[in-house]
Amino acid sequence: MGVAVCSLKWEAVRSGAQRIIYDSDGYHLVRFPYGEAEESYDPWKMHDPAGGDPAPAFPDAHSGLITPSHDGWGVLSALVFWEADSRPRDYRARFVRDPLGESTGYDSTATTDMVPTSGGQYRSYTWAMFVKRTTPVGLKISARGAGGAGVAAPLMLAEFKLAIHTDVITP
Template sequence: MPVAVCSLKWELAVPGTGQQRISYDSDGYHLVRFPYDRSGESTDPWRMHDPGRGGEGASAFPDPRSGLIWPSHNGWGVLSAMVIWEADTRPTEYRARFVRDPLGQATGYDSTGTTDSARTGGRQFRTYTWQFFVKKGTPVGLKVTARGTGDQRLAVPITLAEFKLAIHTDVLLP
């Protein structure tokens, strides 16, 4: 079965990337951004993370469009992510969700695969997986939030994030 893939990585430790400023959208989540550099672990042979997509001019990391993967094909999408948060005692909960069209540029915001977990000691290490049909022309994104008591959104820095999409392009139909 043919598979088209896009694998993105952002890491604070990489010189020149800077800290990813956590800012919450109207839905209370932060769209995680990724550099357009395809070196290191990031790979994008189908150019699904293209700075020219989704706007009139070129996007530049860390603007919101740098958080989008534009599926190259219609098919069954397997999304996976990893996020490492700095140690912080204020959050009581960490959440993540995968979103179709997180910036409302194509078919409209559609979140799915939301998960939450309680804080553990030290840094927070989280992995996520979700599957759904993806469509060429409708971007997908990874959104996260750290919440304290009373649903308070906290700007806890992340130190590493990965976001991957594998599209199974040969889905059998009855």
Template sequence: MGLVICSLLWNAADAGQQKIKYDGDGYHLVRFPYVAGQESYDPWHMHDPAHGGGTPSKFPDARSGLIWPSHDGWGVLTALAFWEPHSSPTEYRTRFVRDPLGAGYDSTATSDSAPTGGGQYRSYVWQMFVHKGTPLGFKISARGRGDAKVAAPLVHAQFKLAIHTDVHTP
């Protein structure tokens, strides 16, 4: 079975603080730099700044938060978010989204969790069919009392897509 992979990493210590900007849906599309190294891996050019516009994207614009599947297939999406341990949210939310910047916005695998007594480290996994030409994004939200959005600092994030390209049908 064929497998193609894109693995993205952003770390505040290396790439600077990521300002959390909430979109109309109340979530922030996590952005990733266009660099290789560490955990980042993109031989299929699924996180290419040329995708999705007339001019190349530049980190940290919104398009730098997209993975563009290179193949149709069964996608395994994984993500990791580390929040500043002493921030004030009462709830953390995440979701994977198909076409997060376009008219075909389709969120899936939305989850929420309460803060723990220690570090705020979360990992996520979801599986779904992915299609070439339909970008994917990882969105986050930190909420306070009364569902108020909080600008809690994100300090580390990863977003990965593994596409099984040889899906058999009966």
């Protein structure tokens, strides 16, 4: 069975702080550098700025996308480290098909909501679903304060990975 993998990583200590920008859905699309930066692995060019006009650049919204190289069974995983912050009352994450609404339409799945712990907030997420070459996927996050409003809590690290099992057997 073949597996195509894209593994992205961003760290504040290497790339500087990531400005948290909440979209109309109350979530921030996490951005990742292009190329070999930050221990990224992308031989199938699923996180590639080439082909855009103009070519996207980190940290624009397109740098938050993985566009599957194959149709297949995709396993999405993410790791998010938030700095300790007393303002958020909960931390949320979700995987989204077409988060920019440019192909098949925004479709979120696997939304997770957790209350803060007493120190830094370290979260990992996993979800499996069918992916298509025509539909990019993204990782969206939110830190919410009193009343549910988004809080620009600082991120320390984020990773986003997609492993596509290309030989899906159908009956």
